[in-house]
Amino acid sequence: MQQQAMAQAAVQRLVMQRRRAQAALDRVDRSVYGLCCDCGMEIGLDRLLSDPAAPFCRDCQEERDAAR
Numbered sequence: 001m002q003q004q005a006m007a008q009a010a011v012q013r014l015v016m017q018r019r020r021a022q023a024a025l026d027r028v029d030r031s032v033y034g035l036c037c038d039c040g041m042e043i044g045l046d047r048l049l050s051d052p053a054a055p056f057c058r059d060c061q062e063e064r065d066a067a068r
């Protein structure tokens, strides 16, 4: 039971990762990859390299994290 719950949590994370990756690929298709989904500014290259699916620039992400 415990094992199953943990496996389910792992699957949830995979689903989330796939959604983020798919959204990033959609942005590639629309030629807006690398631009923040919120403010439209360029997402820093170092940020994209460490998280290629990052949808927001550092400032907007921090704002979201703070609002949570």
Ligand SMILES: [Zn+2]
Residues within 6 Å of the ligand: 036, 037, 038, 039, 040, 041, 056, 057, 058, 059, 060, 061
């Ligand atoms: Zn932004």
